[in-house]
Amino acid sequence: MTDSELEKFKKVLKDENLKLTPQRVEVFREVCNSDEHREAEEIYLALRKRDINVSRSTVYRTMDILYQYDLVQRMDIGDGKWRYEHWLNCHQHDHLICIRCGTIVEFINTQIEGIQKDVAEKFNYQLVRHVHQLFGLCKQCQDTPVSVK
Amino acid sequence: MTDSELEKFKKVLKDENLKLTPQRVEVFREVCNSDEHREAEEIYLALRKRDINVSRSTVYRTMDILYQYDLVQRMDIGDGKWRYEHWLNCHQHDHLICIRCGTIVEFINTQIEGIQKDVAEKFNYQLVRHVHQLFGLCKQCQDTPVSVK
DNA sequence: TCTCATTTGAGATTCAATCTCAATAAGAAC
DNA sequence: GTTCTTATTGAGATTGAATCTCAAATGAGA
Known part of the structure; x- marks a missing residue:
């Protein structure tokens, strides 16, 4: 996660009257630091593995915000789960x-x-x-x- | 539902050692007789409306068979529900x-x-x-x- | 520091789809 | 037509991702 990415996220939160919480930052960091297409659950488990305590609910809620404000891309391959990927290399693909x-x-x-x-x-x-x-x-x-x- | 469609269905059932039941035929008929993209639940309700008693389970199970053997098309628009459409005009679209x-x-x-x-x-x-x-x-x-x- | 609306976490709830299992029915063999 | 075996049905229970609820905790403006 680059500083400019974090700033973009902070700006969105500010603009939308949402609070900057450590949990939200950690979720965003986790998403940015992998090029995989991961489910919310996988992101939740990755955070736990790094001993970062963010509840499952908060991961789901934060992913919603990130998607809502176009900070992540999300896809559905037909198995009933959303998969998220960061939007850093910004190419439509x-x-x-x-x-x-x-x-x-x-x-x-x-x-x-x-x-x-x-x-x-x-x-x-x-x-x-x-x-x-x-x-x-x-x-x-x-x-x-x-x-x- | 044309006769040839029904024959195709019968052939699949026979080839796969599946039984030809009135419920399966009714579900297939219902799917063929609409050009909409409907969910299993909608197909189930349409059958009930016509006073045809087929259980929800059987509708789901039959739709699986129809999809499995390429007798219907199915799509997922990201809302967690499968939508089915008949395959009669057979064009890939x-x-x-x-x-x-x-x-x-x-x-x-x-x-x-x-x-x-x-x-x-x-x-x-x-x-x-x-x-x-x-x-x-x-x-x-x-x-x-x-x-x- | 105070205040208050927002956020968090844990568990409950939702909902489409799948599974379970006893009762029923298809259809092959005769 | 009768018998027999196996698949199918229906009703309700279960699953699992996602969402909701609500009390407790916390961000951030004053």
């Missing part, structure tokens, strides 16, 4: 997801953005956001035989 | 979703499919399926002012 091992890879394709704009325009939709996920088998899982139970 | 009123519109864009293939190939993923959803405001919601609570 989509995801490739391995259906066997769960590995998530990011990709950027500017061509698709143009097409999306065209589609939205054609249907008179004012585009706000999109979800674009490609599910398949990663190289390693293609090469690994399925183990017998 | 994506969705435009209004974030205010929930209207779902389908669109087809063959250009994107090519790009998806290229991306998967580049990352050595063997593509299985994709999710592509555009969220925004539909024309009507753009024109309707937000009502005051």
